[in-house]
Amino acid sequence: MKTLLIGEYRQGKLLDTTYELFGFAGQLGAETALFLVGTDSQLPAYGGTLYLADVAVCGEYSPELHKQLVLEAIKKENPDQIVFLHSSYGWDLAPRVAASLKVAQVSEVVAIQEGGYEVGCCNAKMRRTLKPATAQSVITIQAGAFEGVQPGGAPQIVKLAPAGASNVEFLGYEPAEEKGVDLAKAEIIVSAGRGIGKKDNVGIIAALAKAFGGELGASRPVVDAEWVSHDHQVGTTGQTVSPKLYVACGISGAIQHLAGMKKSEFILAINKDKDAPIGEVADVLVVADLLQFVPALTARLSQ
Amino acid sequence: MKILVCIKQVPDLESRFKPDAAGVWFSEADLAFRVNEYDEYAIEQAVKLKEQLGNEPEITVLSIGPDRVLEAIKKALAMGCDRAVHVQDSAAHLKDPWQIASIIATHAKDQAYDVIFTGMQSQDRGSAQVGVTVAEQLGYACATTLVGFAYEGGAITAKLELEGGIKGVAKLKTPALVTCQLGLNTPRYPTLPNIMKAKKKEIAGVPVADLLKEEALGKTVSFHPPAKKGSGLILEGDVSDLVEKVIGILKDKTAVLR
Structure with a gap:
């Protein structure tokens, strides 16, 4: 072959x-x-x-x-x-x-x-x-x-050697947006996915990130919906990260996201769907309503 | 100007999937269907282009599948497409990307479309082949994974999403086909008056046999869940118990809690 x-x-x-x-x-x-x-x-x-x-x-x-x-x-x-x-x-x-x-x-x-x-x-x-x-x-x-x-x-x-002409004219590259947050350096990242439901709930995830002393991350749909800015995006088209702890909140685990975070040392996922593909890479998958679990975990950490 | 938008109806991806009787695709029992998310961006970009050009262009939306895809077609019409082609095929899920592309190209070859929009991939299969293959079969210029689109004087300036947040900018002359990435625009919600107006728009039904002349180039051997790998622990139960268990595990297995 x-x-x-x-x-x-x-x-x-x-x-x-x-x-x-x-x-x-x-x-x-x-x-x-x-x-x-x-x-x-x-x-x-x-x-x-x-x-x-x-x-x-x-x-x-x-x-x-x-x-x-x-x-x-x-x-x-x-x-x-x-x-x-x-x-x-x-x-x-x-x-x-x-x-x-x-x-x-x-x-x-x-x-x-x-x-x-x-x-x-x-x-x-x-x-x-x-x-x-x-x-x-x-x-x-x-x-x-x-x-x-x-x-x-x-x-x-x-x-x-090339023969023929191109029917697409390439004009050049646009650099990635300035990174306000360098997730690659973060030891703990707590990321929000589409499962958080609405923009108002980003605060709940950000509060957990703060309680851990970590940074807020996000999956692509959350960034596309403009709930979180692009510099927080983890995945193929965002940043590739490998923190000591990665907490995935309401992230189903699209391939593009997994590729950006699966090398994290420890992955904790919170999802209401037991079969979500994030379970394939998670060390621990908590099957729960994240709107209840995440504030409870934040409160416990802040004690 | 004539515009074609190709859309697919896919199941709600939050669903649980079980193999069908033949074991080559999912069983449709208990599944709800919707417009492939990438294709919503394609529809929106087509409608925006029509608006930019003083509503002169005519937009045709095409979808292949059983009668349930009429729902997806109606949504596209309510978003602003003018007419529809429903390629009637109860076995579309058994076609390979080459055949699906051939069906679209056979329809399009006599229609002289100036611009064709497709999603960059479907959410359920994700082969990312159909759009590009249609362009190849028609001999159209093609760019993929658009996160920016501008049209002026017969040329499209496309912003292409590359890895790591970098974008490429390319210019292509019409006739051209572009495949749309998530985030290209903000797909509109159909308004009630537009939903009512859409009911009067033409939907031409075409039996798939009229358009399909090609054999499949590949075959599906099986459809199955992924093999469970890793020793991931699954925790369920009362929230306060879960919190204590998680804290215990993090203390034990990571160096982030002391």
Whole structure:
């Protein structure tokens, strides 16, 4: 079996998450080749074949060009699987490649199984096992689901030059908003999720954070609803944290949130739903109405 | 200008899910359905674009599924879409993303839509494939995961959400397809007068066989709960007892309480 792994490069840097692709290929027991739109001044620690296109010519976000380049590498390599990260780059580019080849795509794989690939569904509460019906297939893997592996060595480079024009003009990046709160440094984080019900209840969670001497965090829906400002957001599109204690209040446990906090040393979750996916990472799941439990815990801590 | 919005009806994600008889998707018994959250942002952005252009554009909303999806379609019409296409398919849950995209592309190819809006993914399957695949099949320019949208003179300026709070800005010429991320805008609530007006809008029913010419490229082997992992402790019971238990555990297992 042969895989073509699609590495990532952003804002002048090879992204470390690229190595997770090797973790996946290792579990699959497959041979690898790597594709990257990057630069030869910053090469991955990998001794195999690297299909390299120059980012100075091709741009970091130019999906039509990148698609053509991936297709060219596929033609040369003839892999069984073309593997992307399920990231903003991967979920944007993978379907374009799959559609051009007219092959199956399996999105956000969390595990390899005998009968196929396991993926999450229904807000991470359930799983599906999917099997491509085409000889070649496109796979995207969930962030953090496969441990990164640095194969080491220096690559044999096969240079690719772009053909054709892009139909999307990339204008540049907007930096992340200024962080009023640096959650990465916090030892204790108490986070509010959609389960708090309404904006008025943020105070209850903030009070618990204060009683612990910690910081207030929040899940994405709470930030999107403008109950809490973005600099408190924990997750893939917010901050990644690993405090000594993480308290998740009314957070169901969407994958994007779990990816941002599952490395916390101790996770306490409070949720009225015993089956909420947050239970998968929690050390303790308290099944209770948080509007009763949280003030009671705050009062006890403040004694 | 002609605009298409593609929406999916999904179950309330707070529900408990059980496998159906075939074991490949959930049983619909006891589930309540609603518009996929990402698609509400797609509808809102389409209606905002129509308003920006003096209400000249016509917005078609399309949904695939059994008769229950008419509820989702009616909501989109009440939010401001002008007409609807209901692709009637009682077995939509057995189609793969390639087939769903093909159905939409087959409908769209003779319609000369200028802009197509979709959600970036569905809440129940989350493959994030259908929108991009429709664009590929139609040969439209495409950008994904929009958290900002502006239109001027035949070009869309899209703000794309990347990791870690960083955003990318890209410009694409119409015809184009964009996939909408949560937080792109503030989806409106349908007002009562608009709900009444929506009842008069056209909903064209089209049997799925008229639009689907493609075989599935992949298959679902099973639908199942995740294997329980970790030794997480589940505590239930009286609130004051729970508080004492939690304090005890935190003292015991963490260094944050002394």
